[in-house]
């Protein structure tokens with residue numbers, strides 16, 4: 001078994017526009033190891049979200065995956081029939097996007113939303129879902145007696161945690177987090193991401209973490225890929241990319257912000 005959970009090979013993604021195809025992702029290749037936190041950095045519009053949607057095959061027209069391979073555990077996702085892909089989404093590859101908290105159904109109690117997802121993917125009963133919902137609430141730091149509340153009864157940060165909890169309940173091997181906390185204030189953002197790191201340590205899932213916040217990324221991730229105008233210009237471990245970047249653009253990105261402590265500082269690992 002390869003140590004890489006996800007291998008992206010020569011990925012090209014176009015937006016098919018009236019004036020012709022615009023290539024938003026150009027020949028991008030990178031791997032994410034099992035249990036690895038991999039960050040994708042780069043300025044707005046460089047193609048990060050386009051990659052996230054391509055991995056989950058949730059790209060909508062005019063986006064079009066023009067070439068390459070997306071291999072999860074030896075299986076090329078781009079070749080799978082949609083029915084097979086549906087079994088992989090959420091169950092094996094979880095997704096938490098920026099506005100995920102708004103994806104909760106306002107008319108359904110949170111516990112029912114857990115059941116909806118868990119029943120669909122694992123066939124579990126209502127009482128099993130309730131048990132899981134309570135366990136996941138505990139994990140993400142929300143009082144378990146609130147599982148029967150409606151989304152509007154929670155703060156934005158709590159709602160985002162609930163989405164992470166639903167995502168984790170299915171025990172995916174890979175979680176794609178595309179600006180998962182950008183809509184939240186800095187303190188809540190940090191709290192949630194610290195929890196994600198704790199959970200990652202407990203469950204060992206891999207994470208593709210997308211943000212334009214290089215600081216945050218350096219604090220959280222093991223390895224970082226830097227994108228520029230659709231191309232991946234540098235990939236390396238966090239220390240190398242932050243302390244001795246190989247690409248001019250990476251250097252510029254770092255120079256544009258004041259330096260803060262790295263992941264070891266936040267996680268207590270030896271630097």
Ligand SMILES: Nc1ncnc2c1ncn2[C@@H]1O[C@H](COP(=O)(O)OP(=O)(O)OP(=O)(O)O)[C@@H](O)[C@H]1O
Nearest residue numbers: 015024043044045046047048049050051061062212
């Ligand atoms: N639906 C669309 N139609 C046409 N072009 C698009 C569409 N969505 C994205 N693009 C273009 O594709 C490129 C990559 O966009 P993408 O959203 O992947 O960037 P990003 O790095 O995630 O940016 P951000 O950090 O702002 O979310 C950009 O030039 C963008 O304008």
